[in-house]
Amino acid sequence: TDLYTSPDYYLLDELLSDEHKLIRQTVRTWIKKELSPIIDDYAQKAEFPTQVLKGLAELGAFGPTIPQEFGGAGFDYISYGIMMQEIERGDSGIRSTASVQGSLVMYPIFAFGSDEQKKKYLPQLAAGQLMGAFGLTEPDFGSNPAGMQTTIKDEGDFVVLNGSKMWISNAPFADIAIVWAKDEQQEVKGLIVERGMEGFSTPETHNKWSLRASATGELVFTQVRVPKGNILPGVSGMKGPLSCLNQARYGIAWGALGAAMDCYDTALRYALERKQFDRPIAGFQLQQKKLAEMITEITKAQLMVWRLGVLKNENRATPSQISMAKRNSVETALNVARDARQILGAMGITGEYSVMRHMMNLESVVTYEGTHDIHLLITGQDITGISAFT
Numbered sequence: 001t002d003l004y005t006s007p008d009y010y011l012l013d014e015l016l017s018d019e020h021k022l023i024r025q026t027v028r029t030w031i032k033k034e035l036s037p038i039i040d041d042y043a044q045k046a047e048f049p050t051q052v053l054k055g056l057a058e059l060g061a062f063g064p065t066i067p068q069e070f071g072g073a074g075f076d077y078i079s080y081g082i083m084m085q086e087i088e089r090g091d092s093g094i095r096s097t098a099s100v101q102g103s104l105v106m107y108p109i110f111a112f113g114s115d116e117q118k119k120k121y122l123p124q125l126a127a128g129q130l131m132g133a134f135g136l137t138e139p140d141f142g143s144n145p146a147g148m149q150t151t152i153k154d155e156g157d158f159v160v161l162n163g164s165k166m167w168i169s170n171a172p173f174a175d176i177a178i179v180w181a182k183d184e185q186q187e188v189k190g191l192i193v194e195r196g197m198e199g200f201s202t203p204e205t206h207n208k209w210s211l212r213a214s215a216t217g218e219l220v221f222t223q224v225r226v227p228k229g230n231i232l233p234g235v236s237g238m239k240g241p242l243s244c245l246n247q248a249r250y251g252i253a254w255g256a257l258g259a260a261m262d263c264y265d266t267a268l269r270y271a272l273e274r275k276q277f278d279r280p281i282a283g284f285q286l287q288q289k290k291l292a293e294m295i296t297e298i299t300k301a302q303l304m305v306w307r308l309g310v311l312k313n314e315n316r317a318t319p320s321q322i323s324m325a326k327r328n329s330v331e332t333a334l335n336v337a338r339d340a341r342q343i344l345g346a347m348g349i350t351g352e353y354s355v356m357r358h359m360m361n362l363e364s365v366v367t368y369e370g371t372h373d374i375h376l377l378i379t380g381q382d383i384t385g386i387s388a389f390t
């Protein structure tokens with residue numbers, strides 16, 4: 001078959017269970033069959049391929065770790081990571097949709113929602129019948145979401161929501177949005193806002209050079225009356241949205257390595273086939289250096305995310321450990337993508353190969369879910385005990 005195999009220089013497969021390997025093979029086969037043939041076209045025309053939603057839901061990609069009683073797949077965290085790796089091997093934008101749905105929409109409803117909210121939304125979200133978005137970032141508050149200006153005001157059975165969110169994945173087509181807003185006591189609350197509520201609109205963001213196959217938009221709220229029953233009762237304060245980010249960042253730590261693996265695999269094959277000066281370019285020392293560094297960095301990062309997965313399964317992974325892995329995996333993937341693109345020469349800039357698309361996508365991945373700099377400062381704070389933020 002022309003399915004690639006994972007780079008596995010340190011025999012990490014021996015650390016995976018049969019179930020993990022089965023999940024990997026299932027997602028890999030599906031991506032190769034359903035996504036790979038169409039993704040370049042959708043990225044070129046800057047459209048999200050909505051036809052993949054049903055298949056992603058059937059794979060269990062929406063809420064992989066949510067228990068089955070709520071429609072989730074009930075998988076462990078290594079399985080979740082492997083799924084994100086294989087999806088992002090296809091495209092970071094498609095992995096984004098899965099991350100948002102599972103970690104940023106289903107997770108907060110599961111962790112902080114009422115029984116009624118869980119029953120009402122989770123099974124439909126898991127099945128992809130309802131799609132969600134996560135609104136934290138605002139035009140003036142990106143890295144510092146605690147400064148958010150979106151507000152809710154108490155009005156009896158309702159709260160009145162005003163403000164706006166920007167750079168929101170899935171916003172243009174989402175049926176519901178988890179929105180974080182400050183109440184009159186300046187406490188951050190999470191709300192489930194539904195499409196169709198009066199005063200709520202989701203204009204699309206155009207002209208992106210990155211994550212082109214993902215739909216990005218704004219969430220705009222003008223006097224939106226949201227029933228109090230749509231407030232997530234189980235949390236208040238910044239730890240609400242930030243704990244959702246832990247879930248998503250964990251998935252990205254695995255996912256970005258999928259993009260890196262695809263770039264490495266593509267570059268290695270190309271270098272072996274492409275001849276210049278009468279020999280495969282893979283025989284030139286400068287190309288070997290690039291390939292050797294790629295596999296080394298991928299291997300280091302694989303070990304890191306695998307260990308993080310074990311800690312996550314034991315409920316021992318700290319937010320700072322997750323943050324380090326997100327930053328490291330994405331930086332690794334970006335470096336691999338940039339080197340792979342050079343190995344492909346002029347072919348590397350075309351849509352014939354996935355490499356430049358991955359490279360451009362990763363510029364979003366290194367920015368969202370906490371920028372590279374913010375993650376450095378999270379580690380800095382953790383090891384010194386001193387916050388560089390304030």
Ligand code: TGC
Nearest residue numbers: 096099136143146169237238239242243248319368369370
């Ligand atoms: P700080 O004062 O340190 O803490 C406030 C409260 O939050 C708690 N906390 C956390 N809880 C759970 N998980 C974490 N990672 C947490 N980090 C902090 C903390 O214990 C405290 O709780 P309490 O009970 O004492 O009140 O927080 P801060 O406001 O100074 O923020 C620190 C900082 C800069 C690290 C944080 O704001 C941050 O991470 N900024 C980056 C913003 C970001 O990542 N935005 C992402 C938006 S969503 C997105 O990009 C989706 S992309 C689509 C896709 O995923 O594919």
Ligand code: FAD
Nearest residue numbers: 134135136137142143167168169211364367368369371373
């Ligand atoms: P800023 O915070 O303005 O940062 C600009 C630069 O300043 C960065 O280099 C940053 O590292 C640096 N910087 C900031 N503060 C410091 C500091 N204290 N020390 C040193 N350097 C600093 N958000 C959502 O809520 N939901 C989504 O679904 C979502 N999807 C996204 C999809 C895409 C394609 C993109 C690009 C973004 C998405 N985001 C989403 C927003 C994303 O989380 C933010 O872009 C990110 O948090 C950074 O915020 P910012 O863009 O405002 O940059």
